[in-house]
Amino acid sequence: MQLTQRAKQVDRRPMTFVESLYLWNIAKGMWITFTHLFKKRPTINYPEQTRSFSKVFRGLHVLNRDAEGRENCTACGLCAVACPAEAITMEAAERLPGEENLYREEKYAAKYEINMLRCIFCGLCEEACPKDAIYLSQTFAPANYGRKGFIYKKDELLIPHPVNDPQGYQKAREEKSGKVK
Amino acid sequence: MLLNIYIDWAFVLEKFLLVAVIVTLSLVIAMYTTYAERKVAAWLQDRRGPNRAGPFGLLQPLADGGKLFFKEEIIPLASSKFLFILGPSLAMITATLTSAVIPWGTSLHLFGRDISLQIADVNIGILYIFGVVSLGVYGIMIGGWASNNKFSLLAAIRGASQMISYELAMGLALIALLMMTGSLQMSVIVKNQVANGWHIIYQPLGFLIFFVCALAECNRTPFDLAEAENELNFGYHQEYSSMKLGFYLFAEYINMFISSAVMSTLYFGGYDIPFVNEAAWNIDANLLALIGFAVLMAKTFFFLFVFLWIRWTIPRFRYDQLMNLGWKKLIPLALINMVVTAAVILWLKK
Numbered sequence: 001m002q003l004t005q006r007a008k009q010v011d012r013r014p015m016t017f018v019e020s021l022y023l024w025n026i027a028k029g030m031w032i033t034f035t036h037l038f039k040k041r042p043t044i045n046y047p048e049q050t051r052s053f054s055k056v057f058r059g060l061h062v063l064n065r066d067a068e069g070r071e072n073c074t075a076c077g078l079c080a081v082a083c084p085a086e087a088i089t090m091e092a093a094e095r096l097p098g099e100e101n102l103y104r105e106e107k108y109a110a111k112y113e114i115n116m117l118r119c120i121f122c123g124l125c126e127e128a129c130p131k132d133a134i135y136l137s138q139t140f141a142p143a144n145y146g147r148k149g150f151i152y153k154k155d156e157l158l159i160p161h162p163v164n165d166p167q168g169y170q171k172a173r174e175e176k177s178g179k180v181k
Numbered sequence: 182m183l184l185n186i187y188i189d190w191a192f193v194l195e196k197f198l199l200v201a202v203i204v205t206l207s208l209v210i211a212m213y214t215t216y217a218e219r220k221v222a223a224w225l226q227d228r229r230g231p232n233r234a235g236p237f238g239l240l241q242p243l244a245d246g247g248k249l250f251f252k253e254e255i256i257p258l259a260s261s262k263f264l265f266i267l268g269p270s271l272a273m274i275t276a277t278l279t280s281a282v283i284p285w286g287t288s289l290h291l292f293g294r295d296i297s298l299q300i301a302d303v304n305i306g307i308l309y310i311f312g313v314v315s316l317g318v319y320g321i322m323i324g325g326w327a328s329n330n331k332f333s334l335l336a337a338i339r340g341a342s343q344m345i346s347y348e349l350a351m352g353l354a355l356i357a358l359l360m361m362t363g364s365l366q367m368s369v370i371v372k373n374q375v376a377n378g379w380h381i382i383y384q385p386l387g388f389l390i391f392f393v394c395a396l397a398e399c400n401r402t403p404f405d406l407a408e409a410e411n412e413l414n415f416g417y418h419q420e421y422s423s424m425k426l427g428f429y430l431f432a433e434y435i436n437m438f439i440s441s442a443v444m445s446t447l448y449f450g451g452y453d454i455p456f457v458n459e460a461a462w463n464i465d466a467n468l469l470a471l472i473g474f475a476v477l478m479a480k481t482f483f484f485l486f487v488f489l490w491i492r493w494t495i496p497r498f499r500y501d502q503l504m505n506l507g508w509k510k511l512i513p514l515a516l517i518n519m520v521v522t523a524a525v526i527l528w529l530k531k
Contacts, residue, residue: 021510023389026495033225033494043229 056137058121058177061114063157066104069164075109081105082128087118104131114159116141116150123177137175192293199300203280212242214485218434221489222348255418257329264327269421269428277433278313282306283442284368286425286452286474289467298470299368306367307355310443311348314398318344318438321417324429328420336416339500340407344398346507351394354387357522360497371451372477379450386518388448390511395440397507398434402492406500441484445477447513452477483521 018024044051053059064072073094093110095103102108124136144150160168195509215236216231223230231238256265286298303309318341325337358380359365362373374380381388408416418429447450451461452473459469498506 019394022506026491030494033490036227037224039227039229041229045229045232 028099029057053138056178057138058123059138059140059175060116060136061119061125061152061157062137062159062172062176063112063134063154064135065159065169067162068087068101069161070100070104071108071158072104072131073112074105074107074131074133075179076107077113078128078130079125079134082124083119084122084124085118085120087115087120088125089113089115091110109154112154114152115159116152117147136177137172138177139175182224195294195296196300199296199298203300204277207277207435207438208431209410210438211273211431211512211519212246214434214437214489215245215430216242217485218489218492219485225490227495239324245531246427249424254422254423254425255420255458259329260420261327261329261506264323265420266425268320268324268327269418269425271323272317272432273435275313275317275320276387276432276439279395279436279439280311280442281483282309282367283439283446284371284451285477287466287470289465298474302366302368304364304366306370307359307447313353313438315321315344315348317398317432320429320432325417328417328419333419335418336407336419338408340400340417343402343404343406343503343507344409346504347394347397347404347511350390350507350511350515351398353512353519354384354390354394355447357387357515357519358384360519360522360526367446367451372449373447373455379453380447381450384448384518384522386514387522388444390515390518391448392444393506393511394489395444396491397503399436399440399488402436403495404503405497406503409497425434437485437488438481441481442477444484445480451478 061065066072075090077090077092080086080088080090089111090109091111092107095106095108121136123136129135141150141152159172162169202282219241220230231241234240234244253432273283273336281300282303283300284297284302288295288297290296321340321344322337325333325335325340328334358370361380361383364370364373370380396402400407408418418426421429452470454472454476459472462469
């Protein structure tokens with residue numbers, strides 16, 4: 001009974017004399033490998049060249065600032081609620097007088113952590129955010145030596161300051177996922 | 182005076198320099214054959230190969246060698262230590278010894294002296310090569326035995342029996358060649374080819390048998406059953422580590438280089454430049470000798486490439502197939518080749 005459609009009859013005829021000398025078949029095989037010497041290599045030399053991502057590639061998160069360099073986040077917790085992987089933790093704090101140039105509203109995130117080993121890069125945090133305070137960029141998490149290194153804190157997530165480091169800020173904005181360049 | 186022997190110091194110095202140059206050269210070429218092996222393997226498989234250490238990865242062999250030197254050296258407690266160290270040393274020594282009788286070119290005229298580019302033009306050149314190559318079996322056998330590991334021993338026995346069986350066919354193929362030249366001297370064999378055309382024209386079958394046997398002698402794919410690195414995790418050098426392992430692997434590459442040089446010398450005219458009569462050129466003899474050397478190197482590198490090419494094309498033979506091919510195909514073919522050559526030579530002489 002035939003079990004699959006792909007079954008093939010095995011050729012069990014004894015080798016002819018020419019075949020038993022192996023030479024002709026070896027020559028055929030060597031011709032095949034020889035043609036591969038001149039084929040184009042599909043390899044991309046990774047650190048020097050990178051394969052371009054799709055425009056909607058969702059990578060590392062960025063905590064956004066407004067044009068004056070104030071953090072947008074108000075620690076409302078909607079991103080943490082939306083997160084299906086429960087990767088986001090945060091602690092809120094009240095803005096003190098004199099910190100108006102640091103935080104846009106009266107409440108801000110004193111601690112904001114994303115565990116990149118838990119994160120599934122779905123982008124629901126970005127969708128949940130009412131303040132445009134978090135978005136996904138087109139870079140991905142670099143390797144690390146320990147698990148602790150994958151828990152990204154505010155200093156790793158925050159976008160460069162637009163006034164102090166306008167070039168860094170511009171570059172980070174351009175890596176925004178879904179942005180049409 | 183009995184002890185008043187005249188020593189030609191210039192001769193001693195000249196030979197010493199030549200030995201140093203040839204050994205260094207074969208070591209460097211063997212080193213870069215490891216690089217070429219990886220590059221060719223990559224190209225045949227549509228990859229790029231090593232390209233990180235230095236430009237085009239050219240420093241890769243140095244990195245590999247350095248790594249091997251810094252690896253921990255493990256000598257198994259139950260091994261016999263003397264033989265364990267002797268094994269790789271023997272493999273290395275026999276690999277470098279064979280280069281002595283290969284004529285690397287005609288002679289140079291320097292400082293009023295005629296310096297032959299052959300270290301020792303002995304009249305038993307080929308026999309010497311055979312003798313030294315068969316000593317190479319001891320490197321494998323002693324290594325496998327001294328490791329005190331039954332799998333090493335089994336692999337060593339397999340390797341030894343393979344080398345011995347293929348030496349027979351190799352020798353028989355050579356007899357036909359020797360009947361044509363009438364000499365075992367390597368320089369005479371090359372001169373005969375310069376005068377009468379390359380031996381490959383007269384002995385294609387003999388060359389084929391010789392080539393297949395050379396593959397088997399060097400333990401190269403498709404006859405690398407002594408190592409079979411991807412199925413029997415290593416073979417006779419299973420217990421070796423650090424540079425001792427490196428010596429075994431390195432000796433194999435030197436053997437490849439030497440056997441390529443021997444094949445070019447015996448069948449492809451040695452330092453003879455193809456399709457031209459270089460004796461009619463009116464150029465400096467020294468320059469001609471260097472060109473001849475370069476030509477021999479080009480032929481050798483071609484054979485080295487074929488060695489690599491075959492390795493990355495053909496799968497390994499099964500052991501019974503190996504023995505069948507050796508004893509039931511190659512030896513009868515070599516015998517027929519020998520008899521036919523002898524008959525033709527007799528007929529031509531009549």
